[in-house]
Amino acid sequence: MNENTQPPNRIWRTSGGDNTRGGLFADTTEHSADAVQSVTLQAGVQSPVVVDSKGNRYVADMAGVIHSLNPDNRPRWKQPVDGGVSAAPAVHPHDNLVFIGTHTGWMYALDTESGRPVWKKLIPSQWDERILSDILLLPDLNAVVLNSWGGRFYALDAHSGEEISQWSAGISPYASAAADMNEQVYCVRADDEGWHDPKNGVRCFSVDPKTGNEEILIFVPENSKPNLSVRRIQVAASPVIDQQRGMVYFIVNLDVESTLYAYSFQEKKSLWDKTFSRHLVATPGLLSDGSIVIADMHGTVHVLHPDGTRRFQYPTGTDYCLSGPICDQANNIFLGDPEGNVHWIDSDGVGRIVMTAERAIQCRPSFDPQGRVLIPSMDKTLYVL
Amino acid sequence: MSTHRHTIPICPGTTFSRREFLRRSIAAAAAAPTVSSSILSHAAETESVSIPRKLTVVDICKRYDYAEIRRVLSVLLDELGDVRSLVKNKFVTVKTNLVNTSKETIGGLPLWFGVTVHPKVALALGSLFVDYGAKRVTYCDQLPFVPIGPESFEGYGFNFDEFSHTMDHKVRFINTRNRGEHKDYALVKVPNPELATAWEVNQEYVKTDVLVSLCKLKSHVSGGVTMGMKNLFGVPPSSMYGDDLKDEPDENATGYRGYTMHECSKKPLTSVTTFNDRSVLNDHGFNVPRFIVDLNAAFPVELVVIDGISVIQSAEGWWNGSMVSVTRPGLLIAGRNPVCTDAVGAAIMGFNPDAADRTHPFANGINHLSLARKKGLGENRIQNLEVGGIGLEKARYEYVPTYQRINT
Numbered sequence: 181m182n183e184n185t186q187p188p189n190r191i192w193r194t195s196g197g198d199n200t201r202g203g204l205f206a207d208t209t210e211h212s213a214d215a216v217q218s219v220t221l222q223a224g225v226q227s228p229v230v231v232d233s234k235g236n237r238y239v240a241d242m243a244g245v246i247h248s249l250n251p252d253n254r255p256r257w258k259q260p261v262d263g264g265v266s267a268a269p270a271v272h273p274h275d276n277l278v279f280i281g282t283h284t285g286w287m288y289a290l291d292t293e294s295g296r297p298v299w300k301k302l303i304p305s306q307w308d309e310r311i312l313s314d315i316l317l318l319p320d321l322n323a324v325v326l327n328s329w330g331g332r333f334y335a336l337d338a339h340s341g342e343e344i345s346q347w348s349a350g351i352s353p354y355a356s357a358a359a360d361m362n363e364q365v366y367c368v369r370a371d372d373e374g375w376h377d378p379k380n381g382v383r384c385f386s387v388d389p390k391t392g393n394e395e396i397l398i399f400v401p402e403n404s405k406p407n408l409s410v411r412r413i414q415v416a417a418s419p420v421i422d423q424q425r426g427m428v429y430f431i432v433n434l435d436v437e438s439t440l441y442a443y444s445f446q447e448k449k450s451l452w453d454k455t456f457s458r459h460l461v462a463t464p465g466l467l468s469d470g471s472i473v474i475a476d477m478h479g480t481v482h483v484l485h486p487d488g489t490r491r492f493q494y495p496t497g498t499d500y501c502l503s504g505p506i507c508d509q510a511n512n513i514f515l516g517d518p519e520g521n522v523h524w525i526d527s528d529g530v531g532r533i534v535m536t537a538e539r540a541i542q543c544r545p546s547f548d549p550q551g552r553v554l555i556p557s558m559d560k561t562l563y564v565l
Numbered sequence: 566m567s568t569h570r571h572t573i574p575i576c577p578g579t580t581f582s583r584r585e586f587l588r589r590s591i592a593a594a595a596a597a598p599t600v601s602s603s604i605l606s607h608a609a610e611t612e613s614v615s616i617p618r619k620l621t622v623v624d625i626c627k628r629y630d631y632a633e634i635r636r637v638l639s640v641l642l643d644e645l646g647d648v649r650s651l652v653k654n655k656f657v658t659v660k661t662n663l664v665n666t667s668k669e670t671i672g673g674l675p676l677w678f679g680v681t682v683h684p685k686v687a688l689a690l691g692s693l694f695v696d697y698g699a700k701r702v703t704y705c706d707q708l709p710f711v712p713i714g715p716e717s718f719e720g721y722g723f724n725f726d727e728f729s730h731t732m733d734h735k736v737r738f739i740n741t742r743n744r745g746e747h748k749d750y751a752l753v754k755v756p757n758p759e760l761a762t763a764w765e766v767n768q769e770y771v772k773t774d775v776l777v778s779l780c781k782l783k784s785h786v787s788g789g790v791t792m793g794m795k796n797l798f799g800v801p802p803s804s805m806y807g808d809d810l811k812d813e814p815d816e817n818a819t820g821y822r823g824y825t826m827h828e829c830s831k832k833p834l835t836s837v838t839t840f841n842d843r844s845v846l847n848d849h850g851f852n853v854p855r856f857i858v859d860l861n862a863a864f865p866v867e868l869v870v871i872d873g874i875s876v877i878q879s880a881e882g883w884w885n886g887s888m889v890s891v892t893r894p895g896l897l898i899a900g901r902n903p904v905c906t907d908a909v910g911a912a913i914m915g916f917n918p919d920a921a922d923r924t925h926p927f928a929n930g931i932n933h934l935s936l937a938r939k940k941g942l943g944e945n946r947i948q949n950l951e952v953g954g955i956g957l958e959k960a961r962y963e964y965v966p967t968y969q970r971i972n973t
Contacts, residue, residue, distance in 0.1 A: 264915070266965060267823075307969050370887065411886035412883075433672060457598035458673030502892075518875070518892075519893070519895070
């Protein structure tokens with residue numbers, strides 16, 4: 181077990197708080213709509229903020245500048261990288277390293293004290309080099325896991341960038357990998373083996389990052405209609421692991437719908453599934469009791485009990501949700517919407533808008549160690565609630 | 566910023582209205598029964614000729630709320646300064662950006678949230694034109710459906726009754742996939758052509774006083790970016806340029822123009838030869854940008870309005886599959902010169918509108934904005950352009966770039 185995947189923690193070194201991507205903070209939090217701090221950045225941000233053990237923040241913007249701020253949100257350093265960034269960085273829990281993947285296919289390890297590159301690596305790709313999915317760090321293996329639109333996942337040595345293993349990421353991968361406490365990695369990919377090939381479809385699988393050996397957990401074949409082939413499938417939401425209950429949640433987009441699968445480690449099968457009427461692109465979140473929080477492309481937040489039954493729904497009032505929620509131990513839910521609104525939803529499903537940014541919020545918020553909510557926006561501002 | 570008179574086209578001794586310009590272009594094209602492929606000219610840098618530089622304005626509009634859209638557009642158009650006089654007592658044609666079918670979605674999300682112009686933006690714009698005194702507003706596009714009237718627009722969210730009521734019945738919808746109710750097509754010569762020496766089109770695009778390009782704020786795999794200029798790709802009719810043609814023009818055709826204007830594996834079935842032999846087979850990045858410029862040279866756009874509220878990034882349509890993702894710039898943009906306005910749009914998306922050919926965002930082809938500038942159609946270098954409203958820096962909203970195609 182490592183501190184990146186044990187039960188909820190305070191140090192959010194990666195998107196969703198830890199490698200499970202559950203988005204659940206270690207404590208209850210208190211917030212006030214009147215106490216919002218704004219930090220001006222250089223460009224819009226579509227990447228969640230990550231934090232180190234000292235509370236320093238790392239923000240990657242779409243113009244390709246990495247900003248580090250101290251716990252009081254004052255600037256520490258800025259470091260340009262090659263290409264814009266929409267993938268969440270990841271911070272090493274033991275070493276002073278923060279890992280960045282860019283739109284031009286570069287993977288960086290930056291020194292957290294100075295911002296200077298320790299190493300950088302161009303991820304090979306024949307034609308599409310983008311790294312769009314959040315970085316995953318495996319401290320025990322000392323590996324950083326990413327995927328590229330060149331169609332591969334890579335596990336790289338965290339200190340050197342040398343390749344440890346690789347495996348298929350399928351086509352157009354947006355979804356990041358997740359990992360359990362044993363550093364078994366979980367992924368979703370869309371496979372296109374050729375026109376009408378029966379092997380076409382979406383695979384939810386686990387993989388040993390040391391070897392790249394996979395175990396397929398769920399396979400959903402593509403629709404037989406040509407216009408709804410696997411090439412139309414968005415693979416956007418990351419798997420989410422509920423370590424405590426031994427579950428992993430996968431979102432599979434197919435046709436014009438989406439299905440959430442609840443896969444049990446113990447029973448080695450999906451216990452239930454629920455279908456939504458449009459693709460889902462936001463990674464779900466978890467509440468402290470195991471309820472699952474899904475933000476859909478109708479602009480509605482659904483909360484399901486661990487058995488898949490409906491707990492409540494909350495309409496954000498916007499056309500669609502592009503980013504997922506985070507939650508605290510009191511089951512307060514926070515998420516941003518594409519109109520710049522930040523919603524705070526309580527455990528009974530009563531919610532309100534606590535602040536509004538000038539432009540869209542297109543990434544998942546984060547918590548800092550004190551429980552403050554960090555929300556970057558495309559208006560070049562980091563908001564601290 | 567200095568303003569320049571539009572220099573394309575000029576005939577000695579007079580300045581033409583749009584109708585007069587197009588009448589003469591049509592006459593010139595008709596007078597040459599075979600437009601020879603020997604009429605070739607490479608784009609020459611025309612720095613010695615004044616390049617039009619027109620103001621572009623941009624403002625935030627977060628929601629598809631009709632009242633808010635209309636309010637923001639009215640402020641933008643007033644800031645441009647001369648739109649009221651442009652349309653007063655005029656017939657206005659609005660070329661909409663509705664792409665090739667309304668029957669698809671982006672993962673279940675309706676097309677108008679990502680690919681096509683939202684009907685509320687079109688309605689707000691049309692209602693403003695009517696308020697400004699326009700005689701009539703005609704929405705046009707080549708749509709892949711049989712009806713040539715408003716029925717073809719319904720799948721894109723355009724409700725004729727709503728438009729008619731709001732616009733005091735001064736509205737038409739024309740599917741320009743063929744000649745429609747006109748007896749003939751219009752043959753319009755291209756000055757200083759790249760690939761097309763003339764265009765044969767539905768007369769709605771010439772029998773009008775003002776041509777407006779209403780489009781989305783998107784990038785494009787072959788063209789780099791697609792906004793006011795690329796929107797004119799929908800002008801050539803299916804009946805002569807369509808993919809579903811056999812050996813003869815066909816008034817029943819509804820196909821897109823992939824073979825004739827992307828791959829260039831077929832010539833259009835126009836009444837005279839209108840394409841020269843300079844296209845490159847299967848090189849979309851060579852062909853598409855050049856046709857964009859040829860269209861804009863032939864059909865001067867006098868106002869571009871860009872729906873940048875909710876769009877897709879990384880590519881231009883549902884046919885790009887899982888590559889595209891929805892993004893929300895929350896902007897409306899307007900300008901009086903399509904090259905200038907598209908250049909500002911490209912900069913807002915985080916791109917360099919004067920980027921070198923075969924570099925991002927024009928990763929798969931040539932930069933049609935630069936080519937248009939070299940032909941004197943308008944300025945594309947951002948440092949030479951004035952941006953009003955909230956300004957460029959505040960409007961900037963970086964997109965995830967497109968991919969680099971492998972040509973086989």
